[in-house]
Amino acid sequence: MTDISTPEVLTLGTELTGKDIERIDRKIKDLADIFSDRQAYLEMDKSRVVYEVASFLPVEQGTTGGLFYGITKIMPGTVGDEYFMTKGHFHRKRDRAEIYTTISGEGMLILMDEQRNTWVEKMEPGSVHYIPGHVAHRTANTGEGVLVFWAVWPSDAGHDYEIISENGFSKILVKGKNGPLLIDRQ
Numbered sequence: 001m002t003d004i005s006t007p008e009v010l011t012l013g014t015e016l017t018g019k020d021i022e023r024i025d026r027k028i029k030d031l032a033d034i035f036s037d038r039q040a041y042l043e044m045d046k047s048r049v050v051y052e053v054a055s056f057l058p059v060e061q062g063t064t065g066g067l068f069y070g071i072t073k074i075m076p077g078t079v080g081d082e083y084f085m086t087k088g089h090f091h092r093k094r095d096r097a098e099i100y101t102t103i104s105g106e107g108m109l110i111l112m113d114e115q116r117n118t119w120v121e122k123m124e125p126g127s128v129h130y131i132p133g134h135v136a137h138r139t140a141n142t143g144e145g146v147l148v149f150w151a152v153w154p155s156d157a158g159h160d161y162e163i164i165s166e167n168g169f170s171k172i173l174v175k176g177k178n179g180p181l182l183i184d185r186q
């Protein structure tokens, strides 16, 4: 029998804790290629945390047939007009899908297919989002509080960050007078 350890506590809405939880935080200094307003980026405190991810990886990366899950918490804030957001990625195995469920806060799931068509889905508590294979995904916090969501993805999906870091998404999500605006990237 495979020995799969489980987290001691899993509380949706707060934290994912336990001995086997992998934790990553992404600070402004880690997100140099992500935000489009270069000048605003340079003026930011590089040690400021933009988001944190806590993941439970019960099988080895690359295992076919397993699932991983994790909670992402994105802090409120902007770089220039652009909302704090995740780096974003395609799955390395392009056909692998994923599900996001929003726990708290307000945000947008930003999606882009391989032809660089970009669209968004509104994230609010309880919203469930199916991300098909071949679609890059990133999330932005458009609210005043922390955006928290739960993700479940195949253990052989992998992450391809390079394409996004080189070319970005074709559109960016900025704070407009009447709320979020999805506009073409300059």
Ligand code: S6P
Pocket: 053, 070, 072, 086, 087, 088, 089, 098, 137, 138, 139, 151, 153, 159
């Ligand atoms: C993994 C899943 C999420 C993200 C997390 C951070 O497939 O999509 O757990 O890893 O939201 O985003 P990123 O783009 O920095 O991995």
Ligand code: ZN
Pocket: 089, 091, 098, 137, 153
């Ligand atoms: Zn993913």
